[in-house]
Amino acid sequence: MMNVATHTGGGPMRAVALSCTLNPTPATSNTEALTRVLLDALERQGVETELIRVVDHDVRPGVESNMGDGDEWPAIRQRIVASEILVLATPTWLGKPSSVAQRVLERMDAMLGETDGAGRPVAYNRVAGCVVTGNEDGAHHVITEIAGGLIDIGFTVPSQSWTYWNKGPGPGPSYLESDEGHDWSHSTARAAAANLLAVARALRQSPIAPPPG
Amino acid sequence: MMNVATHTGGGPMRAVALSCTLNPTPATSNTEALTRVLLDALERQGVETELIRVVDHDVRPGVESNMGDGDEWPAIRQRIVASEILVLATPTWLGKPSSVAQRVLERMDAMLGETDGAGRPVAYNRVAGCVVTGNEDGAHHVITEIAGGLIDIGFTVPSQSWTYWNKGPGPGPSYLESDEGHDWSHSTARAAAANLLAVARALRQSPIAPPPG
Amino acid sequence: MMNVATHTGGGPMRAVALSCTLNPTPATSNTEALTRVLLDALERQGVETELIRVVDHDVRPGVESNMGDGDEWPAIRQRIVASEILVLATPTWLGKPSSVAQRVLERMDAMLGETDGAGRPVAYNRVAGCVVTGNEDGAHHVITEIAGGLIDIGFTVPSQSWTYWNKGPGPGPSYLESDEGHDWSHSTARAAAANLLAVARALRQSPIAPPPG
Amino acid sequence: MMNVATHTGGGPMRAVALSCTLNPTPATSNTEALTRVLLDALERQGVETELIRVVDHDVRPGVESNMGDGDEWPAIRQRIVASEILVLATPTWLGKPSSVAQRVLERMDAMLGETDGAGRPVAYNRVAGCVVTGNEDGAHHVITEIAGGLIDIGFTVPSQSWTYWNKGPGPGPSYLESDEGHDWSHSTARAAAANLLAVARALRQSPIAPPPG
Numbered sequence: 001m002m003n004v005a006t007h008t009g010g011g012p013m014r015a016v017a018l019s020c021t022l023n024p025t026p027a028t029s030n031t032e033a034l035t036r037v038l039l040d041a042l043e044r045q046g047v048e049t050e051l052i053r054v055v056d057h058d059v060r061p062g063v064e065s066n067m068g069d070g071d072e073w074p075a076i077r078q079r080i081v082a083s084e085i086l087v088l089a090t091p092t093w094l095g096k097p098s099s100v101a102q103r104v105l106e107r108m109d110a111m112l113g114e115t116d117g118a119g120r121p122v123a124y125n126r127v128a129g130c131v132v133t134g135n136e137d138g139a140h141h142v143i144t145e146i147a148g149g150l151i152d153i154g155f156t157v158p159s160q161s162w163t164y165w166n167k168g169p170g171p172g173p174s175y176l177e178s179d180e181g182h183d184w185s186h187s188t189a190r191a192a193a194a195n196l197l198a199v200a201r202a203l204r205q206s207p208i209a210p211p212p213g
Numbered sequence: 214m215m216n217v218a219t220h221t222g223g224g225p226m227r228a229v230a231l232s233c234t235l236n237p238t239p240a241t242s243n244t245e246a247l248t249r250v251l252l253d254a255l256e257r258q259g260v261e262t263e264l265i266r267v268v269d270h271d272v273r274p275g276v277e278s279n280m281g282d283g284d285e286w287p288a289i290r291q292r293i294v295a296s297e298i299l300v301l302a303t304p305t306w307l308g309k310p311s312s313v314a315q316r317v318l319e320r321m322d323a324m325l326g327e328t329d330g331a332g333r334p335v336a337y338n339r340v341a342g343c344v345v346t347g348n349e350d351g352a353h354h355v356i357t358e359i360a361g362g363l364i365d366i367g368f369t370v371p372s373q374s375w376t377y378w379n380k381g382p383g384p385g386p387s388y389l390e391s392d393e394g395h396d397w398s399h400s401t402a403r404a405a406a407a408n409l410l411a412v413a414r415a416l417r418q419s420p421i422a423p424p425p426g
Numbered sequence: 427m428m429n430v431a432t433h434t435g436g437g438p439m440r441a442v443a444l445s446c447t448l449n450p451t452p453a454t455s456n457t458e459a460l461t462r463v464l465l466d467a468l469e470r471q472g473v474e475t476e477l478i479r480v481v482d483h484d485v486r487p488g489v490e491s492n493m494g495d496g497d498e499w500p501a502i503r504q505r506i507v508a509s510e511i512l513v514l515a516t517p518t519w520l521g522k523p524s525s526v527a528q529r530v531l532e533r534m535d536a537m538l539g540e541t542d543g544a545g546r547p548v549a550y551n552r553v554a555g556c557v558v559t560g561n562e563d564g565a566h567h568v569i570t571e572i573a574g575g576l577i578d579i580g581f582t583v584p585s586q587s588w589t590y591w592n593k594g595p596g597p598g599p600s601y602l603e604s605d606e607g608h609d610w611s612h613s614t615a616r617a618a619a620a621n622l623l624a625v626a627r628a629l630r631q632s633p634i635a636p637p638p639g
Numbered sequence: 640m641m642n643v644a645t646h647t648g649g650g651p652m653r654a655v656a657l658s659c660t661l662n663p664t665p666a667t668s669n670t671e672a673l674t675r676v677l678l679d680a681l682e683r684q685g686v687e688t689e690l691i692r693v694v695d696h697d698v699r700p701g702v703e704s705n706m707g708d709g710d711e712w713p714a715i716r717q718r719i720v721a722s723e724i725l726v727l728a729t730p731t732w733l734g735k736p737s738s739v740a741q742r743v744l745e746r747m748d749a750m751l752g753e754t755d756g757a758g759r760p761v762a763y764n765r766v767a768g769c770v771v772t773g774n775e776d777g778a779h780h781v782i783t784e785i786a787g788g789l790i791d792i793g794f795t796v797p798s799q800s801w802t803y804w805n806k807g808p809g810p811g812p813s814y815l816e817s818d819e820g821h822d823w824s825h826s827t828a829r830a831a832a833a834n835l836l837a838v839a840r841a842l843r844q845s846p847i848a849p850p851p852g
Binding site for chain 4: 349354357378379383398401
């Protein structure tokens with residue numbers, strides 16, 4: 001079990017978005033562009049936010065929190081543990097979350113065995129949401145796959161805490177190549193932000209209690 | 214939009230479990246047997262619970278809250294709306310939720326367009342969990358599919374708010390035909406009950422607010 | 427084990443499409459409209475086709491090939507067994523196959539234990555494909571869920587043996603309410619028909635052999 | 640479009656298995672151990688087989704067949720194109736295919752736009768199967784996700800062309816740490832091998848034809 005720096009009841013809420021695009025910086029990311037809409041809505045409510053492009057870091061394959069020399073996951077993991085709100089943002093490839101998103105979930109698998117100072121699994125009393133883009137159909141499945149993984153790890157997933165921009169039928173433009181449906185994706189992002197923050201606040205005021213004993 | 218009887222802030226918490234077994238009463242249901250463990254844990258905390266075997270009722274195909282003469286969904290829907298906690302319980306067939314579980318989700322699709330008196334989607338400020346059994350591998354996918362649907366409809370899904378009993382590799386006994394792993398499934402059910410209740414209480418104290426305006 | 431009428435090596439190929447719309451006849455079905463494009467392409471190649479709207483029949487819940495008095499599945503099952511090509515056609519609800527499609531898969535589960543005269547599982551040497559429509563994102567997941575089930579049951583699923591018409595982002599029109607993307611969905615349907623027929627012919631000429639006995 | 644070396648009608652069949660374990664050589668792989676059972680069955684039928692542990696190679700993120708200097712995918716891709724049978728073998732993490740398996744699918748996405756000398760998508764007339772292991776429930780979903788991706792790319796997936804060893808309920812031993820259920824997993828592997836080979840032979844004798852031109 002790792003020593004876990006837990007969030008406290010006070011201070012501003014913090015949100016971290018993990019962008020799981022396949023393209024390293026400085027490539028433009030459709031997924032990050034839509035994620036910014038959700039993060040901006042959080043910031044307007046006083047939440048401190050940051051966005052990490054995971055592919056820019058050497059996140060090693062494995063299911064431990066630290067896979068050894070050169071592994072850059074521990075620093076990312078520290079940002080998750082320092083935040084009350086996690087946003088997992090991913091493109092859609094073959095109708096599924098990106099390999100980078102799955103890598104993130106694999107590394108978070110270790111959190112199943114890590115507890116906070118009070119004996120609770122480390123992800124408890126944190127909320128998580130999802131942002132998806134793609135140049136074809138697939139968003140709802142990606143959202144569902146990610147939500148399922150995060151609930152297993154211990155996050156609470158609030159109502160409608162996601163947004164997406166995927167267009168069908170058939171392959172077509174990417175989010176930044178089309179204006180179609182942006183209004184829907186943005187208003188859905190703002191609603192997701194409101195729900196993430198509301199449930200994060202509810203859990204801060206009235207957290208899941210430590211196990212008896 | 215239907216007139217929605219909403220839960221209030223006071224009184225005991227209520228939970229409704231929808232059993233989606235394929236077998237009408239009086240057949241024994243593995244899924245219900247495991248669901249009882251979760252409901253018993255809720256009752257020990259003062260929650261009022263009920264379990265409805267959906268296949269005993271004539272739930273018509275469709276995506277409206279009332280599909281007309283003889284449709285028995287409206288009475289079931291009323292129990293969902295009267296409860297702060299929903300447990301969807303289903304067997305695993307072909308690795309997927311049962312057709313009865315999918316029928317329930319389809320009928321709940323109408324809730325996307327229904328709001329409470331304050332203008333919130335009717336499922337907001339309610340929590341949902343899942344119980345799965347099966348005679349082969351498949352539980353985690355079933356849990357994920359159901360969680361994804363319920364989040365879309367507007368429920369909040371708390372951390373690790375599920376349990377299951379599915380055994381692999383290959384086809385084998387059902388839950389009630391084997392003692393293997395019951396301890397794990399039961400303690401997981403009790404943990405799910407605790408998390409469902411904790412988040413339901415948090416949302417009662419500090420609910421998702423109505424939309425501005 | 428049921429007595430199984432098996433297809434022979436001679437005569438025209440036969441295809442049956444099972445429409446899993448939630449709406450009984452005479453309601454218009456988007457799913458059937460797109461399915462007709464695929465069936466028409468098969469017919470132009472000399473395949474005998476039929477389309478069954480499953481919801482018009484009393485298909486009982488269960489996982490046996492005959493669930494007793496009044497169960498109308500046995501007649502549908504007979505059409506599957508009489509055909510070399512199966513097309514499962516379904517709308518998308520909550521991002522998943524319809525409850526009627528899942529009901530069909532559950533009833534076909536019994537085929538796992540049924541063999542032809544030569545000892546092969548009854549679905550062997552048959553091919554299957556998929557047609558999906560919906561008023562929002564979700565098609566690829568629906569296709570995948572159905573393909574997975576049919577492969578388990580014993581069907582061979584040829585390359586790209588599906589088509590769909592689902593449009594995102596967000597809820598929008600149905601297939602018959604929009605002209606957008608019909609060309610793509612139709613040409614994809616024709617390609618699926620060609621692949622289904624090609625692999626069905628290959629398996630007729632060179633079938634999976636009976637198990638050594 | 641890349642210049643594609645296609646398989647011809649003559650000579651022995653070839654199979655390549657891509658092991659998507661997270662652990663580089665020389666770590667023991669449960670997934671590979673079970674995959675060997677399937678490959679051995681193919682070899683007894685005269686198929687030439689090879690197994691590649693993908694994580695030993697620097698397979699860059701992206702969706703092109705060549706992501707530039709140092710990318711080791713092109714050599715792996717060449718082995719796929721030289722084979723009539725593909726076996727994708729993966730562990731289960733968070734109930735999903737490994738990040739390495741998703742990386743492989745992403746790189747194969749480029750095959751959608753690549754054709755053989757006759758104008759057919761490069762994956763046509765090839766068959767694919769799947770091997771899954773895990774220390775908890777999840778195999779059927781992993782199999783389905785991979786089958787769905789490979790069908791989209793253009794492979795034909797034969798009846799029951801998979802095997803798995805995942806044990807539930809709850810976390811438990813890995814394949815090589817338990818003897819339970821090995822017989823089932825092995826006989827299922829041998830049946831999968833027979834079906835893969837039978838359909839590969841059928842497609843060699845009677846291939847999907849080039850598009851009319």
